[in-house]
Amino acid sequence: MLMPSFTAYRGRFAPTPSGPLHMGSLVAALGSYLDARAAQGEWLVRIENIDPPRCPLGAADTILHQLEAFGLHWDGNISWQHQQGEAYAQALEKLKAQGLAYPCSCSRKQWRDHAIYPGWCRNGVQAPGQPVAWRLRSDLGQRPVNWQDRLFGSQTHDPAEYGDVVLQRKDGLWAYQLAVVVDDAHQGITDVVRGIDLLDNTPWQRQLQVALGYPQPRYLHLPLVVTQEGQKLSKQNLAPALADNTHAIRQQLFKALQLLDQSPPSS
Numbered sequence: 001m002l003m004p005s006f007t008a009y010r011g012r013f014a015p016t017p018s019g020p021l022h023m024g025s026l027v028a029a030l031g032s033y034l035d036a037r038a039a040q041g042e043w044l045v046r047i048e049n050i051d052p053p054r055c056p057l058g059a060a061d062t063i064l065h066q067l068e069a070f071g072l073h074w075d076g077n078i079s080w081q082h083q084q085g086e087a088y089a090q091a092l093e094k095l096k097a098q099g100l101a102y103p104c105s106c107s108r109k110q111w112r113d114h115a116i117y118p119g120w121c122r123n124g125v126q127a128p129g130q131p132v133a134w135r136l137r138s139d140l141g142q143r144p145v146n147w148q149d150r151l152f153g154s155q156t157h158d159p160a161e162y163g164d165v166v167l168q169r170k171d172g173l174w175a176y177q178l179a180v181v182v183d184d185a186h187q188g189i190t191d192v193v194r195g196i197d198l199l200d201n202t203p204w205q206r207q208l209q210v211a212l213g214y215p216q217p218r219y220l221h222l223p224l225v226v227t228q229e230g231q232k233l234s235k236q237n238l239a240p241a242l243a244d245n246t247h248a249i250r251q252q253l254f255k256a257l258q259l260l261d262q263s264p265p266s267s
């Protein structure tokens with residue numbers, strides 16, 4: 001597939017539609033939106049719905065309505081990951097051809113005593129004939145990986161220390177690491193602004209970009225919004241959905257701007 005020509009700045013918000021947006025996801029959306037607008041760049045929305053069991057019907061529509069209600073208007077067409085399977089398959093073939101992806105029959109249960117997958121299938125599938133996932137040879141690609149995070153500064157990580165991440169699951173579903181890299185490249189994303197919970201995914205993503213011959217976006221990871229107990233606000237720990245009346249929207253935008261270290265006017 002041809003790469004689109006790069007604009008000076010093209011950012012994106014890429015929610016997984018596993019539920020409505022909450023304050024944590026609003027901060028990520030607003031941070032990337034404002035960064036794009038400040039650069040007079042484009043801001044795209046991509047719905048990361050590669051894992052249907054995790055995505056209740058209607059959640060993507062709810063998210064899009066929430067973005068509109070908060071005035072976060074996106075440019076161009078929305079991209080949907082469930083329509084990109086062909087592009088992910090091509091990327092996986094490219095990795096296989098370079099010996100950077102391998103089939104793996106191991107189950108999580110088998111390696112539960114290890115911090116990361118120990119690579120048992122690297123030199124041949126352990127249980128031939130069983131369903132396989134495809135994993136990245138994180139030890140063979142570019143390492144270490146360096147980048148200058150726009151907020152957290154100079155980063156040096158060895159993807160092999162994070163392990164051979166799954167690119168395609170045993171059930172055939174595509175995994176986030178591969179999908180995000182292919183989509184960022186195909187959409188010509190120049191700037192990724194997202195929560196710091198994804199910073200330790202960036203080494204794999206940059207390693208994949210090099211292996212696939214893609215340009216490398218700039219990265220800015222935002223501090224996370226945490227609960228009073230210091231837990232990450234997330235759908236898993238039942239962060240409340242954003243309220244949708246005009247008054248609440250104004251209050252939540254105000255709070256999100258403050259969390260982004262901005263000084264919104266009080267009236």
Ligand code: GLU
Binds near residue numbers: 013015048180194198
């Ligand atoms: N889909 C991911 C999420 O909702 C974000 C992916 C990204 O920004 O790279 O957490």
